[in-house]
Amino acid sequence: MWVSHETIYQAIFVQSRGNLRAELTRQVALRSGRAARRPRPADAAAVRSNRPWLGLNVSARPAEADDRAVPGHWEGDLVIGKDGASAVATLVERATRYLLLVGLDDGRVSEHVIERITAAMRRLPSQLLRSLTWDQGSEMALHNKFTLATDCPVYFCDPHSPWQRGTNENTNGLLRQYYPKGVTDFRRITQRQLDVVAREMNERPRKTLVWKNPAEKLAELMLGVASTA
Secondary structure, three states, X not given: OOOOHHHHHHHHHHHOOOOHHHHHHHOOOOOOOOOOOOOOOOOHHHHHHOOOOOXXXXXXXXXXXXXXXXXXXXXXXXXXXXXXXXXXXXXXXXXXXXXXXXXXXXXXXXXXXXXXHHHHHOOOOHHHOOEEEEOOOHHHOOHHHHHHHHOOOEEEOOOXXXXXXXXXXXXXXXXXXXXXXXXXXXXXXXXXXXXXHHHHHHXXXXXXXXXXXXXXXXXXXXXXXXXXX
């Protein structure tokens, strides 16, 4: 006969509800030091419901996104404002470093984030909607609605792997020159002001683009796409 590890844990906690509780807690009978057992869900479906990005890992992204030869593959993230009370969405095209800034005046719940970035990207030509790469933030829990509205699939980075969307990380660093970390309240920044900053950044020459700016590089690549269509 044998018992599962869960039965053993539960037995320890049941005993600790009496006089043994203080002693077990003091001696840290369990490594976590908790006074209540929280079983891990064994049902894979339960886990999957809390991780809507399963099966959409960045490794499944089209190979053309990696060599940056074809425009239309984007990286996205949220830049958080002072005290975590506000945010702005940043969307960067991988081949050209072209930037879109999207205000989130109603907060960063998934429904609002999806609504705003969908509206922003639907203004783009369909040739520029090939993929979007994001981290595993809860703001993208409703990513399927974005894909349904734009026909642009969303892929997700591995946990704690910001280098998998390094273009976006670098751009966010440049954006902090305009909106310093720990100081900026994005609720006070209008979409018009964000558009001005995005335009300035898109007109800034980049060494990685052989000193062209993102706006020029995007126009060049789009012209090439149109000529081969």
